[in-house]
Amino acid sequence: MLLHQNIALKNTRKIATDFSCASCNNHNCLIKKNLKNLSSATFANPKKTLKCKKGQQFIIEGAPVNGLFFILKGTVKVFRTGINGREQIVRFAKEGEIIGHRGFGTEEYYSIGAIALQDAVLCYFSKNHLQKALLENPQFSYDMMLFYANELNRSESKVKSISQMTVRERVIDTLLYIHRKFGNLRDYLNLPLSRKEYADYAGTTEEQVIRIFSTLKKEGLISAKGKKIGIVNLQVLKNEISEHSYYLDS
């Protein structure tokens, strides 16, 4: 297993030297999806790709915005730091998603930070360049708009969930969110997160998450082995928060 990962990593490092959009096979990416419509002149090669090691922060809160990131590979957490230094995780993002999009347009500085949860490869497009592409291509603009609409929707429902749900419900909600977004990898959620990260997303403390996890474990609803969390009884968990009727896909 570990060996397997190492080999896979080495291979990608060696092979994936060509990060051009043309050879990218990430069809979740809006750029890739619309590449055939984008004039090659515009999208010749203005993007930069950068590799980002696990735990590395590539967007710093308050830094000036010059462009947007697309995730080519890996997962990323996006957060905002509160007054007391508390981290509020806004969302988890995976391949094909856009990071830093709120800074697009009029904003001058990032209001969020982003760090890689695993080794990641990011594509960076300058603001000017994207603007040009958006103006030229309605389909691309439309897809971007859908993305913005979804994000807004999700963030609005998150406000509700944080203000109205109990801690236990928020933790369950977080688990379900991770589950539907990242799925399972052999009985465990396909995204290793620390309890603190669950807490930061659910708006609680690490201890609360740990305690709720262990009671859920006792109730036979989840299983936990270190960072690996497994959902045993999805239906019961869904039922517990179903009365809140926030069950959005994203």
Added chain:
DNA sequence: CCATTAAATTCAA
């Protein structure tokens, strides 16, 4: 919230 212990990961030899 902090301190302690148990458990799990990482790292290097």
Added chain:
DNA sequence: TTGAATTTAATGG
């Protein structure tokens, strides 16, 4: 591959 070092989880005050 192993074990020592470090990080993370879990529990109780």
